[in-house]
Structures are given as C-alpha cells and as structure tokens.
Amino acid sequence: MGENQLGEFLRARRAGVRPDDVGMASYGVRRVAGLRREEVAVLAGVNVDYYTRLEQGRERHPSPPVVDALARALRLDTDARTHLHRLAGTAPSRPPAATPGRVDPALRVLLDGYPGTPALVIGPSLDILAANPLARAVYSPFDPMDNLARMVFLAPAGRPFHPRWDQTAEAVVGHLRQAYGIDPGNPELRGLVAELSARSADFAWLWETHTVRGKTLEHKYFHHPDVGALTLTYHAFDIRAAPGQQLIIYHAEPGGPDAEALTLLGSVHATADRA
Structure with a gap:
C-alpha cells in the first residue's frame, strides 16, 4: 500500500475507462490502458498539469467540485465516488471508530x-x-x-x-x-x-x-x-x-x-x- 492513495486510485480507475465508454474518439497509438490523462482532464474540465499533479501525489487537496467532476469523468458509482472524496479529504467527518471485536x-x-x-x-x-x-x-x-x-x-x-x-x-x-x-x-x-x-x-x-x-x-x-x-x-x-x-x-x-x-x-x- 503506497502513500499516494489518491493518485493510485485515479490511475487505476482511469485505466478501466475506454474512450468509447465516454463518447470520445480514439486516436493515435495508445500506450496506456483506458483513458489518457489529457482525456480525463478534458472530461473533468481541469488543467492537464493539475490532473497530472494529482496522480503523481504533488497535489493532494482538490476541491469538492473538482472531486465530483473527476468522479463523473471516470464514471464512478456511488461507493467509488464516496471513496474518492475520502481519499481527497473532502468527505464528511469520519464516524467514531468501530467497537473492536465486541458484539452487544x-x-x-x-x-x-x-x-x-x-x-x-x-x-x-x-x-x-x-x-x-x-x-x-x-x-x-x-x-x-x-x-x-x-x-x-x-x-x-x-x-x-x-x-x-x-x-x-x-x-x-x-x-x-x-x-x-x-x-x-x-x-x-x-x-x-x-x-x-x-x-x-x-x-x-x-x-x-x-x-x-x-x-x-x-x-x-x-x-x-x-x-x-x-x-x-x-x-x-x-x-x-x-x-x-x-x-x-x-x-x-x-x-x-x-x-x-x-x-x-x-x-x-x-x-x-x-x-
């Protein structure tokens, strides 16, 4: 488990989305599975350099609207969208810790x-x-x-x-x-x-x-x-x-x-x- 959980998640989910899944034309020789970084940035309406920094861990605090835009671009379901917000630190406050191993x-x-x-x-x-x-x-x-x-x-x-x-x-x-x-x-x-x-x-x-x-x-x-x-x-x-x-x-x-x-x-x- 790396320390750049946000970037790892974005890269993994980007690899799972094909251009035709999001209505984009595929062009040139594709060296990566799924979408290119540039394509995700276009779909999310963010700067390519900014998105690259998110994946590389050089930027770790996107705003809630940016997280929502990335979730839409990557076609995340409800569970995955909530997870992305948690990784970005934009989720609601964490609930109290679970009672370890004890059942009422x-x-x-x-x-x-x-x-x-x-x-x-x-x-x-x-x-x-x-x-x-x-x-x-x-x-x-x-x-x-x-x-x-x-x-x-x-x-x-x-x-x-x-x-x-x-x-x-x-x-x-x-x-x-x-x-x-x-x-x-x-x-x-x-x-x-x-x-x-x-x-x-x-x-x-x-x-x-x-x-x-x-x-x-x-x-x-x-x-x-x-x-x-x-x-x-x-x-x-x-x-x-x-x-x-x-x-x-x-x-x-x-x-x-x-x-x-x-x-x-x-x-x-x-x-x-x-x-």
Missing part, C-alpha cells in the same frame, strides 16, 4: 431470534464477530470460520464453496477498499491487506484495481457439501451503536428448493451438535 449481548440474542435464516455480524475487516446456528451451518466447510476475506482467498474450501468465485472475490476486495478509505489507519485492516497481498496473487491483483464496493442487497451463490447448490439473498444493515459493524441476514425464496435445502442443512447440523 442484546444483538447476540437478536441473532438467535432468527432460527430459520442465517444471520451474522461482521467487522470492517470482514471478521465474523458473531453468528447464529444456521449461519455456522452454512459456513461449516470452513475451519476456522473467522474472516470472510481469508475464507475466500486462503482457505482450501474457498473456491469449491463459491461457484462464482471471481465475483465473490471482487466483492470482498471492494468492501475492504471501502473500509480502508473510511479508516486507513486501522492496524487490523492494514495487517489483513498485507497478509492477503503476500499470500494470494489474486488478492494482490484485485487490490491494485482500486474497486470500491459496499455491501448492499444481492444474491450469494454457494455449493455446500451437505446440500449442494444454494442461492440466498442477503441484506446488510449498519449497526448504529457500533460504527463499522454490520448485521448480515441471508434468506431463501419461501417454499423454493433453496429454502428446503436451508432447512435440511439446519436440521443436519442441529442433529450433529446434539450428538
């Missing part, structure tokens, strides 16, 4: 109040801080079931468990990039990124793309050794009493095969626990 006892009781659906609490570094029995059953192929990023990139079960591994891996890295933008000094997060970068070439490559993505509402595809294919939808909720923590609740289409598989999975693991 009342929230643990709430988790167990969802016996028919997997529910868990994660921290900003994707540590699994608490999980109800059905969530532990879903993630039972992993030992330990400790951190979603390590489970995807380092655990032997990671690729077999995630049939759409590439999509899952990109989402995980995008979440960590967003968390890093919010709290770049978080030693736990920095340690996790350093560990994964050293042990996984896939992670190291994805990290350098500077993709930013928060958890929202989408489908998750699993292949569980006990019940086979399993497709679940999940919702992510920020926990206001512990900034940085999120409550994740999975659910299956009622009455469908995934709901039946989830019920069977819960039954199998409840029986095993009693035994």
